[in-house]
Every structure is written in C-alpha cells, then in structure tokens.
Amino acid sequence: MNETVSLPLKITVGIILALVVAPLFVPVLMSISDTPYIVFPPQGFTLKWYGEVLANHEARGSFLFSLELATIVTVVSLLLGVPCAAGLTRYRVPGQDAVLGLILSPLIVPLIVTGVALLQVFALMGWRATLMQLVIGHTVVCLPYVIRSVSASLLLVNRNLEDAAAVLGASPHVVAMKVIWPQVRPGILAGGTFCFIVSFDDYPVSMWLADGNHFPVPLYLYTVIERSFDPSIAAIASLMIFFALLLVLVIEKVFGLSLARLAS
Amino acid sequence: MATTSVSGGGEVRLAGISRSYGDTQVVRNVNLTAASGSILALLGPSGCGKTTTLRMVAGLVQPSAGDILIDGVSVTGQPVHKRNLGMLFQNYALFPHLTVLENVAFGLAMRSVPKGDTVRRAKEALALVRLSGFEDRMPAALSGGQQQRVAMARAIAYRPRVLLLDEPFGALDKKLREEMQIELRQLCNELGLTTILVTHDQEEALILADQIAVMRGGRIEQVDNARAIYERPVSHFVADFIGTSNFIPASIVDMRDGSMTLRSTAGHVFESTVPNDFSIQERVAVAIRPESMRLTPGELPAAANMLTGTIVRSLFKGQVLSVWMKPNGQAELQPELQVSIPIEDAARMSPQPGETWSAHWSAARTLVVREQ
Numbered sequence: 180m181n182e183t184v185s186l187p188l189k190i191t192v193g194i195i196l197a198l199v200v201a202p203l204f205v206p207v208l209m210s211i212s213d214t215p216y217i218v219f220p221p222q223g224f225t226l227k228w229y230g231e232v233l234a235n236h237e238a239r240g241s242f243l244f245s246l247e248l249a250t251i252v253t254v255v256s257l258l259l260g261v262p263c264a265a266g267l268t269r270y271r272v273p274g275q276d277a278v279l280g281l282i283l284s285p286l287i288v289p290l291i292v293t294g295v296a297l298l299q300v301f302a303l304m305g306w307r308a309t310l311m312q313l314v315i316g317h318t319v320v321c322l323p324y325v326i327r328s329v330s331a332s333l334l335l336v337n338r339n340l341e342d343a344a345a346v347l348g349a350s351p352h353v354v355a356m357k358v359i360w361p362q363v364r365p366g367i368l369a370g371g372t373f374c375f376i377v378s379f380d381d382y383p384v385s386m387w388l389a390d391g392n393h394f395p396v397p398l399y400l401y402t403v404i405e406r407s408f409d410p411s412i413a414a415i416a417s418l419m420i421f422f423a424l425l426l427v428l429v430i431e432k433v434f435g436l437s438l439a440r441l442a443s
Numbered sequence: 444m445a446t447t448s449v450s451g452g453g454e455v456r457l458a459g460i461s462r463s464y465g466d467t468q469v470v471r472n473v474n475l476t477a478a479s480g481s482i483l484a485l486l487g488p489s490g491c492g493k494t495t496t497l498r499m500v501a502g503l504v505q506p507s508a509g510d511i512l513i514d515g516v517s518v519t520g521q522p523v524h525k526r527n528l529g530m531l532f533q534n535y536a537l538f539p540h541l542t543v544l545e546n547v548a549f550g551l552a553m554r555s556v557p558k559g560d561t562v563r564r565a566k567e568a569l570a571l572v573r574l575s576g577f578e579d580r581m582p583a584a585l586s587g588g589q590q591q592r593v594a595m596a597r598a599i600a601y602r603p604r605v606l607l608l609d610e611p612f613g614a615l616d617k618k619l620r621e622e623m624q625i626e627l628r629q630l631c632n633e634l635g636l637t638t639i640l641v642t643h644d645q646e647e648a649l650i651l652a653d654q655i656a657v658m659r660g661g662r663i664e665q666v667d668n669a670r671a672i673y674e675r676p677v678s679h680f681v682a683d684f685i686g687t688s689n690f691i692p693a694s695i696v697d698m699r700d701g702s703m704t705l706r707s708t709a710g711h712v713f714e715s716t717v718p719n720d721f722s723i724q725e726r727v728a729v730a731i732r733p734e735s736m737r738l739t740p741g742e743l744p745a746a747a748n749m750l751t752g753t754i755v756r757s758l759f760k761g762q763v764l765s766v767w768m769k770p771n772g773q774a775e776l777q778p779e780l781q782v783s784i785p786i787e788d789a790a791r792m793s794p795q796p797g798e799t800w801s802a803h804w805s806a807a808r809t810l811v812v813r814e815q
Contacts, residue, residue: 342503343532345502346526346607347553348527350522
C-alpha cells in the first residue's frame with residue numbers, strides 16, 4: 180500500500196475513472212438548468228426541479244417503494260446468500276459447481292430474459308402478489324453479488340485462527356462471533372451494499388413484474404421521460420446518484436478500514 | 444510475579460493412538476509419555492505424522508484408535524476448548540483484528556477471569572516474553588520475532604497444563620531462531636510447563652528437547668534423550684536423519700560380552716562396543732559419523748574398523764574440512780565415505796584428490812543400526 184504508483188498506472192486509473200465517473204456529472208449538471216427542457220451544458224441555475232420532484236406525490240411514492248423493496252431484497256439475499264456462501268466455501272458438497280453456476284447464471288443471462296421468464300412462471304401459476312414477485316425477481320439478480328463477495332471473504336479467513344481460538348478455550352459459538360465474524364463482516368457489508376444498489380437501480384426485471392401500486396423509481400423515471408422532457412428527469416436521476424453515493428460514503432465512513440482491507 | 448511462576452505441567456501420555464484418513468494411516472499405534480515439566484520433541488520429515496499427533500493431543504484431530512491421557516485422566520472425548528492447553532502455531536495465528544494485549548488476554552477472557560485480573564495477567568505474560576510497552580500495537584505492526592513472542596505470551600497467559608508447539612520457529616531467520624529457541628527453553632523450564640514440540644529440524648530438537656521421539660511413516664522409530672539419540676541411533680533412518688553418517692551394510696558374525704564383530708559383503712571387518720539389542724539374523728548396517736574417523740596418509744595393513752581408499756574431493760565448511768573418499772573394493776558404499784577433519788588439524792593434514800589415505804575409527808564409535 181505504501182508503494183509508489185507509477186505514472187502509466189496513474190494515467191490508466193485516471194482514464195478509467197473519467198470514463199466511469201464523468202458521465203454521471205451530465206445529468207447532475209442538466210438538473211440545475213433553468214430551462215423548460217433538458218439542455219447541456221446547463222443554462223442558468225435553479226433547484227426548482229428538485230423541489231418539483233420532491234413535491235411530486237408519485238415520485239415520492241416510487242422512491243419510498245424502491246427503498247422498501249431494496250431493503251427487503253437485501254435482507255432476503257443476505258439470509259440466503261451468507262449460509263449458501265459458507266456452505267460452498269467450507270464444505271465439499273456434491274454438485275457444488277453446478278449450484279454455484281446456477282446461482283451466478285443471472286449474471287450471464289440478459290436481465291430482461293430473466294424478468295420475462297419470471298413473469299411467465301408467475302402467470303402460469305396464476306399467482307398475483309406483486310411485492311413478493313418483485314422481491315423474488317430482485318433476489319435472483321442480487322444473490323450472485325452477495326455470494327461472490329461473501330465467498331471471497333470466507334476464502335480469505337485464516338483457518339488457523341479458528342484452531343488457535345479453540346485451543347485458547349473458545350467454544351464453537353464464540354469462535355464464530357469473535358474470530359470468523361470480524362473477518363467476514365467486510366465481505367457481507369460489501370455484498371449487502373451492492374445488493375441494495377443493484378435492486379434500487381433495477382429496471383429490466385421490475386419492468387415485467389411491477390404494477391401501478393408497486394412502481395420502483397427506475398420505472399417511474401422511464402414513464403416521466405415518455406411524458407415530458409424537462410430537467411426534472413435529470414433531477415430524479417441525480418437524486419438516485421446522490422443516494423447511491425451517500426450509501427457508499429456512509430459504509431465507507433463507518434466501516435472504511437475494513438472495506439479497504441477487503442479490497443487490498 | 445508469584446502468580447506466573449511454576450504452574451506445574453501435566454504428564455501427557457499417548458496410549459496406542461492411531462489416525463487414518465480413508466485408507467491412509469497417518470499415525471500408527473503411537474505410545475509416548477511426556478513427563479511433567481519436560482520438553483518432548485516429535486522429530487521427523489514432513490508427512491511422518493508428527494503434526495497429526497500433536498493436533499490429536501490438542502483435540503483438533505480425533506484419534507481413530509487409542510487414548511490420550513493428561514495426568515492420568517483421559518481427554519480423548521473432550522472438545523478442544525475444554526482441554527486447557529496452550530499452543531503455538533506455525534504462522535503464529537495471531538488475531539489480526541485485536542491488539543497485542545487483546546490477543547494475549549483472549550485465553551483469560553475465555554475463562555471468565557475478572558477484567559482487572561485479565562489485564563494484569565496478560566501484561567505479566569507480555570513482560571515474561573519481554574514485550575512490555577507493545578500492548579496497544581496491532582499484530583501486523585510487529586516483526587516476525589515479536590509476533591512469535593506475542594503468540595508465546597498468549598499461549599502461557601492462562602497457565603495451561605501443557606504447551607504444544609507446531610514448528611514454531613519455521614518462519615524466522617537462523618540467528619533469531621536460535622535466540623528464540625534458547626528463550627523458549629528457559630521460559631518452559633521456568634514455568635515448569637510440559638511441552639510437546641513438533642519439528643523437522645534436528646538441530647532444534649537437540650537444542651530444545653529433553654526427550655526426542657523420531658517419527659517415520661506414522662510410527663515412533665526411537666525415543667530417547669538428545670545425546671543418546673545422537674550417540675546410539677537404533678536404525679539407519681535415525682542415524683541418517685540426526686546428524687550425518689556413513690553406512691556400510693554388514694552382517695553380524697560374532698557377539699561376545701559387550702563386543703560385536705561384523706563383516707561387509709566386500710569382506711571388511713568391523714568391531715563395535717556400542718551396546719545394542721540386535722541378534723545375529725537381523726539386517727543391520729555399520730554407521731560411522733564423519734567426525735568419528737581419523738585419516739592417515741597411505742595404505743595401512745588390513746585391520747578391523749579401517750578402510751583404505753582414494754580421496755575424491757574436499758570441501759571447507761567453516762569449522763571442519765569435509766573429505767570424501769572412495770574406498771577400495773567397497774562397491775556397496777554409496778556414495779562415498781565422508782570424513783570430517785577439525786579445522787585446526789586441517790593445516791597440517793590436507794588430503795588432496797587422487798591420493799591414497801586410510802580412514803580408521805575406534806570400536807566405541809562404530810554404531811550398529813537396523814537396516815530398513
């Protein structure tokens with residue numbers, strides 16, 4: 180970590196950051212434009228579009244629903260993903276690779292296909308419970324992120340430490356709490372954060388499964404784009420960006436060190 | 444420091460323990476006793492079952508057969524965390540998320556020692572390993588030797604009955620390793636801890652242990668004190684693993700009070716007065732340490748315990764000059780006979796390659812060992 184970073188590396192990192200981050204500034208800049216339509220670069224300065232969006236009943240409803248959905252999905256994904264990752268990394272299970280492949284497959288299949296497939300299954304079942312169906316759909320998509328990061332941190336766990344703790348007098352329960360948990364916590368946190376953001380931003384799966392009463396933000400954004408083309412669209416997009424940013428910052432602030440350690 | 448003085452180690456007895464993984468027997472019927480307060484080394488090459496044996500004592504591995512007793516009480520069914528042992532791991536296994544003090548206090552905290560006592564005793568243990576003042580550091584900020592000391596303090600802080608060491612010095616450089624070995628020996632003696640050490644380093648075993656158990660293929664090959672193991676190895680394997688030896692397969696031709704006569708297939712005669720338990724039919728070899736032999740220039744008249752040959756090469760090794768000699772007509776000797784000349788003698792006696800010299804040694808230095 181103390182090594183000096185070479186110039187070519189700095190330049191490469193700079194370019195990558197510019198390509199990834201720069202586009203995010205576009206909607207933010209457009210959202211403060213004092214024009215009745217979207218322009219770039221922005222003309223004038225106003226925050227009225229934010230006011231308009233926040234005052235909008237539908238927008239608020241969508242935002243709150245997305246929060247609720249992402250929270251449920253994160254909890255469900257962690258409840259399923261952590262034991263699954265533990266099982267896959269710590270034990271030899273027959274068909275291990277097949278299970279892992281199945282879980283990770285939503286990352287390979289286009290999301291829109293996953294969404295339509297789920298819709299067909301639910302329709303064939305004649306099942307009508309939109310919230311549950313959205314939770315299932317999102318969990319299918321989010322689970323790989325949890326499994327991946329939790330598995331990674333479990334693989335890094337030093338088994339010797341568990342033996343050492345046991346010899347020192349720690350019961351299996353204490354070993355889990357005092358030795359394993361501190362080592363996997365960053366992985367679980369990272370997985371949970373990814374999961375939350377992926378669910379919060381999801382469009383292709385929600386598109387098939389949502390209805391008027393369960394209408395996540397990305398869908399709302401899309402309908403607004405179809406209806407009008409004023410900077411409030413950019414304001415919604417900006418709010419989503421700020422929210423994700425805030426989430427990462429809070430996690431970084433609270434668990435910053437451990438995340439850095441996980442990344443290194 | 445009254446509280447950290449002699450804790451009285453327990454006597455550890457392994458009664459016929461075995462361990463198999465599937466069809467592979469890793470440990471076969473091991474019987475061993477570590478006397479209270481003594482240091483026992485399990486010595487052997489990797490894969491000989493020494494670590495598995497140690498882990499069975501710790502409770503990290505269950506024996507497939509046999510019993511482990513501490514102070515006469517069977518602990519075989521007891522879970523690891525109830526055995527009240529201390530253990531030092533190969534790579535220290537310090538908890539990276541805890542400070543030095545928290546690491547050392549871990550075992551005390553597990554025993555529900557009151558908080559104040561825990562801190563005091565953890566600090567005492569740190570003082571014992573000369574690490575006072577490092578309480579608030581994180582393990583990652585310490586050198587290898589310091590981490591080793593923290594691990595040591597952590598293992599003794601709660602005064603375990605028995606200390607188990609799994610290749611504890613493997614990661615340290617030679618100089619530091621020697622220092623730590625001497626420190627460890629002192630500490631174990633001071634605390635009267637019964638200690639079982641696993642190592643593949645014969646020198647480490649010789650320095651640290653009161654008793655050495657040489658293991659091979661899951662079995663105990665020989666158990667004795669360091670000196671006896673070196674001076675009276677029972678088998679080719681032990682003589683070869685501890686120190687260096689020249690081996691000449693031979694058969695026993697005569698035994699009479701305290702003396703044994705042997706003959707190699709090439710017809711050389713050897714005499715040994717080193718006590719052994721071999722009977723006439725057994726397959727044995729004569730083993731001679733390089734430092735037991737003396738060299739004389741030229742050919743000497745045939746005699747027992749004497750080989751004449753051609754010098755192949757010599758090598759300066761610091762304290763000794765090592766000389767390799769190809770004995771005449773001794774085809775069974777592989778590769779060559781190695782002789783060590785103390786460096787102070789090398790000045791007036793330096794055999795050159797191609798010259799004919801005779802090597803001879805006394806019957807008291809002629810070891811007879813079991814051939815595998």
